[in-house]
Amino acid sequence: MSLIDRLADELARLPGVGRKTALRLTYHLLKAPPEDAGRLADAIMAVSERVRTCARCGNYTEQSTCAICASPRRELSIICVVEEASDINAIERTGEYRGLYHVLGGRLSPLDGIGPAELNITSLLERAAMDGVREVVLATNPSVEGEATALYLHKLISPLGVRVTRIARGLPVGGDLEYADGVTIAEALHGRREL
Amino acid sequence: MSLIDRLADELARLPGVGRKTALRLTYHLLKAPPEDAGRLADAIMAVSERVRTCARCGNYTEQSTCAICASPRRELSIICVVEEASDINAIERTGEYRGLYHVLGGRLSPLDGIGPAELNITSLLERAAMDGVREVVLATNPSVEGEATALYLHKLISPLGVRVTRIARGLPVGGDLEYADGVTIAEALHGRREL
Numbered sequence: 355m356s357l358i359d360r361l362a363d364e365l366a367r368l369p370g371v372g373r374k375t376a377l378r379l380t381y382h383l384l385k386a387p388p389e390d391a392g393r394l395a396d397a398i399m400a401v402s403e404r405v406r407t408c409a410r411c412g413n414y415t416e417q418s419t420c421a422i423c424a425s426p427r428r429e430l431s432i433i434c435v436v437e438e439a440s441d442i443n444a445i446e447r448t449g450e451y452r453g454l455y456h457v458l459g460g461r462l463s464p465l466d467g468i469g470p471a472e473l474n475i476t477s478l479l480e481r482a483a484m485d486g487v488r489e490v491v492l493a494t495n496p497s498v499e500g501e502a503t504a505l506y507l508h509k510l511i512s513p514l515g516v517r518v519t520r521i522a523r524g525l526p527v528g529g530d531l532e533y534a535d536g537v538t539i540a541e542a543l544h545g546r547r548e549l
Numbered sequence: 550m551s552l553i554d555r556l557a558d559e560l561a562r563l564p565g566v567g568r569k570t571a572l573r574l575t576y577h578l579l580k581a582p583p584e585d586a587g588r589l590a591d592a593i594m595a596v597s598e599r600v601r602t603c604a605r606c607g608n609y610t611e612q613s614t615c616a617i618c619a620s621p622r623r624e625l626s627i628i629c630v631v632e633e634a635s636d637i638n639a640i641e642r643t644g645e646y647r648g649l650y651h652v653l654g655g656r657l658s659p660l661d662g663i664g665p666a667e668l669n670i671t672s673l674l675e676r677a678a679m680d681g682v683r684e685v686v687l688a689t690n691p692s693v694e695g696e697a698t699a700l701y702l703h704k705l706i707s708p709l710g711v712r713v714t715r716i717a718r719g720l721p722v723g724g725d726l727e728y729a730d731g732v733t734i735a736e737a738l739h740g741r742r743e744l
Contacts, residue, residue: 357600357611361592367585369577375565381635382564383593384600384609390562391597395590397556398578402586405552405579414579416552440576 358384407439410481412457412474414439422446422455429453431488433481435507437461437495445493453491456481461494461503470506482511489517496523553579602634605676607652607669609634617641617650624648626683628676630702632656632690640688648686651676656689656698665701677706684712691718 355363358380365376383391407413408420415421422428422442432453436442439457458473482490490511494500508518524542525534534542550558553575560571578586602608603615610616617623617637627648631637634652653668677685685706689695703713719737720729729737 357592357595358609361596364589364592367589368574370570370573377635377638378565379563380596381633384596384634388597391593394559394562395593395597397552397559398586398590398593400552401556401575401579402583402590414553438576439579440572443572 407457411455412439412459413442413455427452431486432491433478433487433489434491434493435478436493437500437503441493453489458494458503461497461499462506463499473503475507475510478507479510479514482516483514487516489519492518492520496521602652606650607634607654608637608650622647626681627686628673628682628684629686629688630673631688632695632698636688648684653689653698656692656694657701658694668698670702670705673702674705674709677711678709682711684714687713687715691716 361383362373362376362380365371365379366373368376371379383394404416405414406416408415408423409418410423411420413420413422417424429452433456434445434451434453435456435458436445437458437460442455442457445451445455456474456478458475458478460468460473462468462470462473478490481487490507492504492507494503494507504520508520511518522545523538524545525531525538531539556578557568557571557575560566560574561568563571566574578589599611600609601611603610603618604613605618606615608615608617612619624647628651629640629646629648630651630653631640632653632655637650637652640646640650651669651673653670653673655663655668657663657665657668673685676682685702687699687702689698689702699715703715706713717740718733719740720726720733726734
């Protein structure tokens with residue numbers, strides 16, 4: 355196999371990259387200055403070799419503890435539970451949350467063979483039981499599995515005397531009532547608040 | 550800057566890859582086995598370092614002469630002129646062409662400062678003047694610049710006593726007359742043939 359085909363094959367394994375896009379990217383890298391290709395290859399190797407997960411919360415980090423867990427300015431009384439470390443980025447971008455995180459590493463999905471033992475639940479319970487923790491926000495995805503996971507965690511954490519909350523479901527900001535699905539509209543009505 | 554941001558930045562420099570896609574790919578590479586990331590980085594470096602252009606036709610190759618120029622089974626009497634080496638791949642996939650190629654390295658585009666001196670035209674004229682060459686097929690893109698380039702080459706090559714042809718323009722196979730642009734329909738009418 356030619357080197358061009360080999361690179362196109364590797365690129366086509368990436369999510370959302372088809373055969374044509376892979377070839378287009380390959381030819382782009384061929385025409386680009388060698389430094390550009392080198393920097394991309396270096397960046398891939400660096401991420402793969404040097405990024406690991408925070409020993410406490412599971413966030414991506416280059417140290418043993420992530421920047422959020424190590425920060426003296428975060429509220430230690432609140433823990434936000436997410437499915438994947440990449441979800442932390444989405445929440446951090448809002449700038450609206452100042453607490454800590456906990457990465458489950460997935461969601462309950464019996465059909466895929468993912469039960470409680472496959473997720474970072476034991477460490478979550480240990481953290482939730484620690485002194486000073488007052489609230490656990492369940493920010494798993496608003497999907498069937500995400501909801502089931504949130505319900506399961508709620509049952510486990512509530513007895514610890516900690517407040518357990520769930521992020522709100524409703525119409526996305528900028529969305530259109532006309533095109534929203536019925537379940538979302540029902541949730542938006544159900545979760546309505548006083549103005 | 551974090552290694553994750555660095556990789557996302559490098560990926561976002563690729564054509565057609567926006568900031569969100571770059572982040573999604575970055576997280577994919579983080580979750581993938583390290584061997585996968587390593588193979589991708591290796592493939593990028595290999596292409597960048599070891600793929601060069603054929604000394605004769607300008608096609609991509611890992612040797613000094615490309616597989617097409619080196620093949621004893623290609624017709625030496627016909628040369629197909631393309632703008633970019635990546636165009637060769639598109640023509641080869643059809644399996645309909647058995648001759649040689651010549652890569653211009655672009656097309657005439659005065660506004661971008663690309664004149665005849667910036668393209669591999671001298672070497673094309675040398676090849677077209679060689680004994681045994683009977684036809685030069687101009688397969689530059691059917692764009693304004695591609696047409697201008699084809700006309701320019703036609704004027705240069707015709708005096709050499711070589712047949713100069715241009716790939717046909719018309720309706721793409723599987724296309725729809727109703728949605729075709731007027732210029733394409735006009736070309737299709739103009740180039741009509743007996744059944």
